[in-house]
Amino acid sequence: MKQSTGFRDARYAQAIVNEISSLVDGRNIRIVHVCGTHEDTISQHGVRSLLPDSIKLVAGPGCPVCVCAAKDVDMAIELSRKGHIITTFGDMVRVPATNSTLAKERSNGADVRVVYGASDAVSIARDNPDREVVFVGVGFETTAPTIALELLGKPPSNFSILTSLKVIPPAMEILVNIEGFGVDGFITPGHVSTIIGSSAFQPFAEKHRVPCVAAGFEPLDVLESIRMILKQIQEGRADSENEYTRVVKPEGNLAAQRVLAQAFRIDDAPWRGLGIIKKSGYYIKKELAEHDARLRFEIPETESVDILPGCRCHEVILGMTDPLECSLFGTRCTPEDPYGPCMVGHEGTCRIRHEYTMD
Ligand code: SF4
Incomplete structure (x- = not known):
C-alpha cells in the first residue's frame, strides 16, 4: 500500500526530486550528514536511489556508540571487574573495546545492567546504597541534558557517571579539514539542533563556505534539505538554514542549554576513528566532582585499541x-x-x- 502521509507523499517527493535535478545541473555534489537517524531514513526509504547520480549522499560521524573511544569502554569494563554496578544503554553493552565488551563481562559474572536513562541508574543507586553504581553516559547534545538533570538533582553519594558525551560541531570541523574529504553541503542533525539551535551552525557555514541545513527525519525532510542546500549553492550562499521548523528553533532549547552549562564543562575528547578533537566532549564540572567516575575511582591507564585489525x-x-x-x-x-x-x-x-x- 502506498503511503501518503503529509511527510511521505510520493507526488510531493517527485516534485522536490525534479527541482533537485534542475538545481544540480549535472555537477558533482557531495552532501554529508552527521546523524545515524538520518542514515536510517535515507537507507530505509531509498532516498539515494531518487537522487541524480551526480549527488553523493554520505554518512559521517553520527552514531554516539560508534564514536565512543575504546578507552572509555575499557574503563567501564575495569570498573565492572572491581565489582561495581555498571549501568548503560543497551547498545553500549555490545560495543567492542580493546579485548572485551560489557556483555562478555556480564556473562563472566559482572553486574552490568541495561537502563533507559540516567534516572534508572539513580534509582538503582538508591536501591543499592552499599554498592557503587556507575552510569556510562554516551551520546551527543541530545542526550546530555537528561544526564545533566540527574547530576543536578542531588543523586545519592554512591552514584557516579563515566561520561563519553560528545559535541557535534567540532567533529564537522575535523571533516572539512581532512585533505581530499570534499563537502558541498551538510545536513545538520535534527535532534542535536533541537538543543543547540540551527543558528549554532552559522559560524561554521560562514567560516568554511559550506551550506548547512537542519533536517527532520522523514524522507521528505531529507529531500527538502538537499534542495535547500542546492539552492544555497546556486545562489552562492553558505548559511545555516532550518528545514525542521516544526521542531527546531534557531536559538534551540535555552532551558536545556542552561542545564548543560550548569553540569558540564567542554574539553578535548577522544572519538573512535577520529582521534582527539578539541573542545568536543562534555565533562562533569568540579562542583559535581563526587559524581565523576573518572575522579572517583583509580582506573589504570591501558593501551586501548580503537580499531581492531581488519575493521574499517x-x-x-x-x-x-x-x-x-x-x-x-x-x-x-x-x-x-x-x-x-x-x-x-x-x-x-x-x-x-x-x-x-x-x-
Ligand atoms: S568490521 Fe567492517 S563491517 Fe564491521 S563494523 Fe567495522 S567496518 Fe563495519
Missing part, C-alpha cells in the same frame, strides 16, 4: 568508505556478533547497511 570503522565514520567495502561485512561482522562498533546499534552505518541490503 575509522573510514566508515569519516564517510570515506562504504560498509560494503569492508571485507568483514556480513561475514565476521554481523548485527548478531558485531566485530566493529559501527555494526552494533541502529544508528551505526554498517548496521543500517546490513539491515537494508541483506535478506
